[in-house]
Amino acid sequence: MKSLFISKKKNTALLPQGEKGIKKMGHRNYVGGYWDEIGSLQFRFLLKNGLRPEDIFLDIACGSLRAGVHLIPYLNKGNYLGMDKEKNLIKLGLEKELEQKWIQLKEPTFVVSANFKFQKFEKKPNFAIAQSLFTHLPSSLIHTCFRNLREHFDENGLFFATYFISPTRTINPKEAHSHGIFHYTIEEAKNFGIANGWDVDVIGDWGHPRNQQIFKYTPKKSE
Numbered sequence: 001m002k003s004l005f006i007s008k009k010k011n012t013a014l015l016p017q018g019e020k021g022i023k024k025m026g027h028r029n030y031v032g033g034y035w036d037e038i039g040s041l042q043f044r045f046l047l048k049n050g051l052r053p054e055d056i057f058l059d060i061a062c063g064s065l066r067a068g069v070h071l072i073p074y075l076n077k078g079n080y081l082g083m084d085k086e087k088n089l090i091k092l093g094l095e096k097e098l099e100q101k102w103i104q105l106k107e108p109t110f111v112v113s114a115n116f117k118f119q120k121f122e123k124k125p126n127f128a129i130a131q132s133l134f135t136h137l138p139s140s141l142i143h144t145c146f147r148n149l150r151e152h153f154d155e156n157g158l159f160f161a162t163y164f165i166s167p168t169r170t171i172n173p174k175e176a177h178s179h180g181i182f183h184y185t186i187e188e189a190k191n192f193g194i195a196n197g198w199d200v201d202v203i204g205d206w207g208h209p210r211n212q213q214i215f216k217y218t219p220k221k222s223e
C-alpha cells in the first residue's frame, strides 16, 4: 500500500482570507511576500518561454499584480487579462503598484471570479500562468480550472502552473484556503491536465524561493 504524505502545515489557525485578510496583511503579504523576487521570476520565465507583446496573456489568480506590473507594460494594448476572486486585491494592485499611465496605455482587463469563468473575457488567451494558485486549492477546483480553460484557450497556446510537490500523496484539506498549503505528487499534477484535454511537460525547478515546481500544459490536439 502506498504511504501517505501528510502535510505538516494543517489549515488550522490560518490568517483570514478575503477583505479581512487583505486589510490585516496588506496586499503584498496577502499574496505571499517576495514581491520583487516572484514578480520578476515570473516575467523572466515567461519571456524565456517565448512570451511576446502580441500574445494574449491570462494571469489566473493575478492577485495584486505582482507579475502584472511587469506584464502590463510589456504586452500590447488590451492583451493582459487578469482573474482573481478578490476584487480588492486587483484594485489595490492597480492603485498602488502599477504606474497609472499604463492603465490608459495598455487597457488591462479583469474578471473577478472564484470558479474560473474564463468565458467572461472577450479575448481568448494563448498564454497563461497560474502561479501559486493550485498550492491553495483542492483537486476538484483545479480540475474545474483546467476544464474551463480548455474551453476558452487558443489551440496552440501555452499554460504554466506551479505546485508544491510531495513525493507521495497528501491528504489535503477539503476546502480551498488562500493561506492553506496543498501538496500534490508529480503524477497528480500531470493528471489535472491530462484528464481535461491537455498534454503536459514537467519543468520542475524554476528558481522559486519557496520551491514551488512549474509544469507546462498545451491543449491536446484532437486526432
Ligand SMILES: C[S@@+](CC[C@H](N)C(=O)[O-])C[C@H]1O[C@@H](n2cnc3c(N)ncnc32)[C@H](O)[C@@H]1O
Residues within 6 Å of the ligand: 030, 031, 032, 038, 060, 061, 062, 063, 064, 065, 066, 067, 083, 084, 085, 086, 089, 113, 114, 115, 116, 130, 131, 132, 133, 136, 141, 176, 178
Ligand atoms: C499566493 S497568491 C498568488 C497571486 C499571484 N499569482 C502572484 O504570483 O502574485 C494566490 C492568489 O489566488 C487567488 N485565488 C485563490 N483562490 C482563487 C480562485 N478560486 N479563483 C481565483 N483566484 C483565486 C487569491 O485571491 C490570491 O490572489
